[in-house]
Amino acid sequence: SQKIEQNSEALNIQEGKTATLTCNYTNYSPAYLQWYRQDPGRGPVFLLLIRENEKEKRKERLKVTFDTTLKQSLFHITASQPADSATYLCALDHFGNEKLTFGTGTRLTIIP
Amino acid sequence: DAEITQSPRHKITETGRQVTLACHQTWNHNNMFWYRQDLGHGLRLIHYSYGVHDTNKGEVSDGYSVSRSNTEDLPLTLESAASSQTSVYFCASSELSSGWAGELFFGEGSRLTVL
Numbered sequence: 001s002q003k004i005e006q007n008s009e010a011l012n013i014q015e016g017k018t019a020t021l022t023c024n025y026t027n028y029s030p031a032y033l034q035w036y037r038q039d040p041g042r043g044p045v046f047l048l049l050i051r052e053n054e055k056e057k058r059k060e061r062l063k064v065t066f067d068t069t070l071k072q073s074l075f076h077i078t079a080s081q082p083a084d085s086a087t088y089l090c091a092l093d094h095f096g097n098e099k100l101t102f103g104t105g106t107r108l109t110i111i112p
Numbered sequence: 113d114a115e116i117t118q119s120p121r122h123k124i125t126e127t128g129r130q131v132t133l134a135c136h137q138t139w140n141h142n143n144m145f146w147y148r149q150d151l152g153h154g155l156r157l158i159h160y161s162y163g164v165h166d167t168n169k170g171e172v173s174d175g176y177s178v179s180r181s182n183t184e185d186l187p188l189t190l191e192s193a194a195s196s197q198t199s200v201y202f203c204a205s206s207e208l209s210s211g212w213a214g215e216l217f218f219g220e221g222s223r224l225t226v227l
Contacts, residue, residue, distance in 0.1 A: 034215070043202050043218030044155070089154065091216075099145065099170070100216060104154035 002027045004092055006103040013080050014111055021075040021106045023090035033066055033073050034100065036089040044089055048075075080110045114139040118203050118219035126227055131190040133222045135203030143206040143214065144186040146170075146178065148199040149221075155202065161186055193226045200224075 003026045013019040023033065032051045036044035050057045050066045050073065057064050063076040077084050087107045091100040116137040125131050137144065142163045147155040147170075157170030159178040167178050175197060177189045190197055201222045206214035 036216075041221070043204075043220050044216070045218070046215045049215065091155075099157060099160055101157070102147075102155040104152065 002101065004028075004090065004101055004103040006088075006090060006106045008106045009104075010107045010109070012109045012111055015080060015082060017080055019077040019080045019084065019108055019110070021088050021090075021108065023073040023075065023103055025071050025092055028071070028092055031092050033064075034091045034093075035062075035064060035073075035075050036091060036102075038087045038089060038105065047088075077108075082110045082112050085109045116203060116205055116217055116219045118201075118222045120222060121220065122223045124225045124227060125193050127193060127195060129193050131193050131224065133188045133190075133201055133203075133224070135186045135188065135219060136184055137203075137205045137217070138184065139205055139207075139217060140183060141205035141207055141217070142183065144180070145204045145206075145216065146176070146186065146188045147202045147204065148172065148197075149202060150199050158188065158201075159186075190224075193224075195226050198224060198226045 005024045007022050034049045035047045037047055038044040048059055048064045050064045052068050061078045065074045087105045089102050089105045091102045093100050119134045145160040146158040149155050156172045158172055158176050159170055161167050161180040164180055178186055180186055203219040204216040206216050
């Protein structure tokens with residue numbers, strides 16, 4: 001069956017360091033992958049999308065990589081700040097599916 | 113500004129009652145989705161719609177129904193609420209994009225408790 005795993009439920013990182021979150025998937029065809037941020041009591045907010053033919057994408061302090069051989073995406077936040085503390089969700093789709101499947105999320109805490 | 117709103121934000125109901133959660137978007141998006149979010153399961157798709165009069169079942173559709181009579185609204189109905197349906201429900205919408213779900217815009221969620 002298709003599965004998306006974010007392999008850390010919670011991650012604590014010192015302020016100023018780079019936070020790296022992992023998203024692994026199985027039994028999906030080459031796809032595109034999205035990352036969302038969710039604050040407590042709020043709905044998820046879109047951050048970045050990366051397609052299967054793109055190796056890396058950046059947006060300000062955020063960087064996403066996508067390795068279809070390893071079936072893995074890495075999400076990096078550089079120069080992390082306490083305001084980056086949130087739950088981060090990865091979501092996957094494959095062409096023709098037109099709906100996203102989400103991982104369970106990683107709760108990131110940036111420690112001042 | 114365009115937005116997506118859910119109501120009610122919080123609701124407590126009793127087992128067996130019918131409950132309807134409203135979702136209204138002003139993005140003029142064709143695609144609309146209902147997810148539920150539970151600890152340990154993440155977001156799971158309940159129902160979705162690609163346009164007016166179109167509805168489709170997601171992975172956890174049992175006990176839920178939706179209808180799409182216009183572009184803006186996709187109400188979610190629990191025909192006979194069960195305690196297992198206690199959850200936080202999120203509505204989302206996205207632009208029509210051939211073959212892809214697109215970026216999702218989420219509402220703030222509706223927390224439902226079934227006693």
